Amino acid sequence: MIRHAKTLAGQRCWVVGAxxxxxxxxxxxxxxxxxRVAISARREDRLADVSAGRMLVAPCDVTDPDQVTAAATxxxxxxxGPDIVVxxxxxxxxxDAARWDREGFARHVEVNLLGLNNLLAATVPPMVEARSxxxxxxxxxxGYRGLAGAEAYGATKAAQLHLLESLRAGLAxxxxxxxxxxxxxxxxxxxxxxxxxxxxxxxxxxxxRAIADGLERGDHEIVFPLPMAVLMKIASVLPVRVWxxxxxxxxxxxxx
Numbered sequence: 001m002i003r004h005a006k007t008l009a010g011q012r013c014w015v016v017g018a019x020x021x022x023x024x025x026x027x028x029x030x031x032x033x034x035x036r037v038a039i040s041a042r043r044e045d046r047l048a049d050v051s052a053g054r055m056l057v058a059p060c061d062v063t064d065p066d067q068v069t070a071a072a073t074x075x076x077x078x079x080x081g082p083d084i085v086v087x088x089x090x091x092x093x094x095x096d097a098a099r100w101d102r103e104g105f106a107r108h109v110e111v112n113l114l115g116l117n118n119l120l121a122a123t124v125p126p127m128v129e130a131r132s133x134x135x136x137x138x139x140x141x142x143g144y145r146g147l148a149g150a151e152a153y154g155a156t157k158a159a160q161l162h163l164l165e166s167l168r169a170g171l172a173x174x175x176x177x178x179x180x181x182x183x184x185x186x187x188x189x190x191x192x193x194x195x196x197x198x199x200x201x202x203x204x205x206x207x208x209r210a211i212a213d214g215l216e217r218g219d220h221e222i223v224f225p226l227p228m229a230v231l232m233k234i235a236s237v238l239p240v241r242v243w244x245x246x247x248x249x250x251x252x253x254x255x256x
Contacts, residue, residue, distance in 0.1 A: 008215060008216060009033060010035070010036070011083045011084055012083045013027075013082060013083065013084040014085045014123075015037060015038070015040070016040045016086065016119055017088035018047065020043075020189050021186070021204055022183065022188060022204055022211075023088030024204070026086055026088060028050070028205075029205070029211070030212065033216075035084075037055045038055060038057075038058055039051060039057060040058045040059060042061045043059075047059060056075065056078055056079050062111065062115030062116075063115050065122075068121075068122050071122075072122035083132070084133075084215070085133070085134070085135055086136040086211075087119055090112050090138070090190070091108060091112060092190045094149045095151045095152045095153070097148065097151050104152060105151070108152040108153055108155070112156035116137065124171070127171075131175030131176075134177040134178075134179065134215075135164075135167065135177070136178075136215065137160060137164045138181045138211075139157045139181065139182050140153075140154075140157040140182055141182045141184050141228055143161040144235060144236040145232070145247070148251035168220060179214070179221070181221075182223045183207055183224060184201075184223075184224065184229070186203070186207045187201055187204065200227045202224070202225050210222060
C-alpha cells in the first residue's frame, strides 16, 4: 500500500458539481478514504443516488448566487466549515465558430466561470478569516491551447486555469491552499455525445483516484492521464504559427 504525505481521512469536504461524472466519482473516492463529504448540484435526485446516505446533500444551481450561498451555509452548519472545497461543475457543448451561437457561448461563461465566481464568493472569505482551507478547481487541458470546436468551453477553461493560478498566489499569505486540476478526456455524460476521437480516454473512477492521490501528495497542479498531460504541456509551449498549423489540420480532419 502506497502511503502519502497527507491523508484525506477526517477531512470535511464539499464537492460542487457532484451529481455525475468526475464530481460524483471524487465524492465517492473521498468517502472511501475516510473524509466527511457534502455534495451539491442542481439535480437533487441524482445527488441522493450518489450519496446513498453517506454524504450530506445540499442542492444548488451554481449560476444562482443565492442558492450557492444557502448551500454553503447549510454545509457549514451541518458539516462544519469545509477543509476542502472541490469545484467540479461545468457544461460542454461543441461549438461552430462559423455559426456563432451567442447564447451557447454565454451559457458556458455563466456555468463554468460565473458559477465558479459564485462559489468563491461563498467560500473564500470564511477560509481567509479562518486562515485555513483548500480550494480545488477542476478545469481542463482544453484550456492550454485553442482548438476548433472548443471556442466556448476552451475559453472558460483557460480562464479557470488563469484564475486558479492567480488565486494560489493571492491566497498563499492567508493560509488558503489552491489546487488546479486539469483532466484530459474522461468518460462522462458531458463527453458521451462527442463524435470526434478522444485519445487516452479514462473512466471517472480513475480520474477521482488521480485527484485524491494528488491532494494527498500536496500537488499544486494535477494533470492526467499522463500521456495527455505530456502532449498538452508540449502544446502549451509551441510557437503560435506551429500550433495554428496543428489546430487547423485537426479541424480539417475532424479531430477537434
